[in-house]
Amino acid sequence: MFVIALTGGIGSGKSEAARQFSTLGIPVIDTDLIAHELTAVGEPILEDIKRIFGADFFNTDGSLSRAKLRKHVFNNPVERLKLESLIHPAIHEHALKQLAENESALKPPYQILVIPLLFENNRYDDVIDKILVIDCDESLQIKRAMSRSRMTESEVKEMMAAQVTRSVRVNSADEVILNNGSLAELQDNVTAVHKKFIKTCIVKQ
Numbered sequence: 001m002f003v004i005a006l007t008g009g010i011g012s013g014k015s016e017a018a019r020q021f022s023t024l025g026i027p028v029i030d031t032d033l034i035a036h037e038l039t040a041v042g043e044p045i046l047e048d049i050k051r052i053f054g055a056d057f058f059n060t061d062g063s064l065s066r067a068k069l070r071k072h073v074f075n076n077p078v079e080r081l082k083l084e085s086l087i088h089p090a091i092h093e094h095a096l097k098q099l100a101e102n103e104s105a106l107k108p109p110y111q112i113l114v115i116p117l118l119f120e121n122n123r124y125d126d127v128i129d130k131i132l133v134i135d136c137d138e139s140l141q142i143k144r145a146m147s148r149s150r151m152t153e154s155e156v157k158e159m160m161a162a163q164v165t166r167s168v169r170v171n172s173a174d175e176v177i178l179n180n181g182s183l184a185e186l187q188d189n190v191t192a193v194h195k196k197f198i199k200t201c202i203v204k205q
Helices: 014-023 031-038 045-053 066-074 077-106 138-149 153-162 166-172 183-204
Strands: 003-007 028-030 111-114 130-135 175-178
Touching: 003 014, 014 028, 014 111, 014 183, 028 031, 028 077, 031 077, 031 111, 045 066, 045 077, 066 077, 066 153, 077 111, 130 166, 130 183, 138 153, 175 183
Parallel strands: 003 111, 003 130, 028 111, 130 175
Antiparallel strands: none
């Protein structure tokens, strides 16, 4: 099994890059999507969240108020650790299960594992073969994040400051896609990197 970790800062274009890999026939597993699935209404982990953090972080329909909980833990390391210790092991377990299922059923040349906070933890180190960073200018990150998430500029900058620096991500990558241009340019860059990964997989085999 050959696994490429796809990561990048907020607003860099990770999700769009992941979609492009999917259109090329490569299985994509997104840890953020897994987190949303695990915290959907009816999922057992919600009871643990309610027990630890209280009912104030839930909406009247029983769904988790993600924005409220995110804001609560963002500047509170103790509370954030509580949430991460609860959710991250479950996300990790589901990600590994999906990787194994894809490998068995599809036998792809490689798989993409989207991990937004890859460099903030080492949970996936023993699974990853290569690291692909989606990068862009910080001013563009802010603009995209504000447009996508309806966050203020100060909120985006605060979130960027909480992540590893752009230089750390780029210097830690095996491959970097600079996503400062159009969607068509991103598609071309993804296709080029895809061909490179295919060759790497052939050599490894």
